[in-house]
Amino acid sequence: MPNEIIRSCAPLRIGIAGGGTDVEPYASMKGGLVLNATIGKHAYCSISPNNSDRMSINSLDYGTFEADLSDGPLDYDGNMDLVKVVTNHFGITDGFDMFIHSEAPPGSGLGGSSTVIVAILKAVAEWKNIGMSNSDLASLAYHLEREELGLKGGKQDQYAAAFGGFNLMEFTADGVRVNPLNISNDTVNELQYCSLLCYTGRSRESAGIIESQVKSFRKGTNEDALDATKALADEIATALRKGDVVEAGTLLKESWAQKKRFSDSITNPRIDAIYKAAMDSGAYGGKVSGAGGGGFMFFVCQYDKKHLVAKEVQKLGAKVVDFAFEPLGARSWRATI
DSSP: OOOEEEEEEEEEEEEEEOTTTTSTTHHHHHOEEEEEEEEEEEEEEEEEEOSSSEEEEEETTTEEEEEESSSSSOOOSSSSHHHHHHHHHHTOOSOEEEEEEESSOTTSSSOHHHHHHHHHHHHHHHHTTOOOOHHHHHHHHHIIIIIISOOOOOSHHHHHHHHOSEEEEEEETTEEEEEEOOOOHHHHHHHHHHEEEEEOSOOOOHHHHHHHHHHHHHHTSSHHHHHHHHHHHHHHHHHHHHTOHHHHHHHHHHHHHHHTTSOTTSOOHHHHHHHHHHHHHTEEEEEESSSSSSSEEEEEEOTTTHHHHHHHHHHTTOEEEOOOBOOOOOEEEEEEO
16 A cells, blocks of 8 residues: 655755854854855655654664654654654654665765754654744754754754755844845856865764864954955855856855864865865865865866866865755655655
8 A cells, every 4th residue: 555755855055155153152243154055965854654653763874763752752862863853842752764864974064964954854844734934944953953952063054954045144143144145047057167076085073173163263263264254255145146256266265264264173184185286276266165174175166177176186085076056945745655
C-alpha cells in the first residue's frame, strides 16, 4: 500500500562578505551586515510517519539513532541533537522515520548544520501543517540551534537557508532584516561564469574559531577588521548592483584580508598556499566561506583564466566543485511512494 512521505530541502550558501559581524555580541552592539548567496547544493529531510511512538533517524553524515517519544523531552547529548530539539520544541509524540543528508560535508563552511535544522523544521512544519514564514523559520532555527543547544555561530546561515538567493542581511539588537540583492540575470550569469568553488579537503570545527573571534572582539583587537568587512559587504553589493563583477572580485580580496584579522585560526599554511596559487594564476579575489580554517574556498576569476586557477589549486589537492547559484530558499512537498 502506498505511503505518504514529507520532504524538504534548504540551500547551502556561500559567504561573500561581512561574515562574522552576524555573531554576538558584535551584531547587537554595533550592527552586523552580511552579503551571501545560496547555491544549488542542499540539505534534505524526509519524514515518514509510522504507527508507533518511536522515532528512527538515518543520517548519511551522523549515522543512525532511535528513541522512544512517550517518555517526555529527549536529552541533548551530542547525538542527533538537531532532530531532538525540533521534536522537543513541537512536543511530537507521533512516531516517525526520518532520513537526512546534506550535499556538503559537516564543517564545510557552507552553513551545513544550520541548513540541516532549517530543512528539518520545514519538513516538520509541512507534516504538522504549521504555518511559518521565512522569517519565522529562520528565527526559530537560530533559537533552537544557538540558544537551546548552545552551538556557537552567527545568524546568517539560518536566514540564507530560509530565504534563498542573493541577500544583504542586517543584524541588530532589534532583529534581522533580509534585503534581497536585486541584481540582473546578466550579472548573476557573469558572476557564475567567473566563479570557482573548491574544497580544501579538510573540514573544520567552527565553534572554536568563532569563540576565538569573540574573545578578540571583547579585547578590542579585531573590532576595526569587523567594521571593515561590514563596509566591504556593502561595497561588494553595490558593485554587483552595478553589474561590475571585476570590482566585486577585487573587493573580495580585501574582504579576505580583513577576515584573516578576526582570529589566528582563520587561515593556515594550506589555505594560504591555495589562495596564492589562485591569485597568481588569474583570480581577482577570493576567500574561505564560513568561519575559516578549512572547508570551501570561493574565487572570482578572470573569465579566460578560470581554467588555469582550477588547474593550479587542484595541484595542491583542492577539489573544484561545480555549482550554480540558487534563487529559492527552503521548500517542502509531499510524495507518495
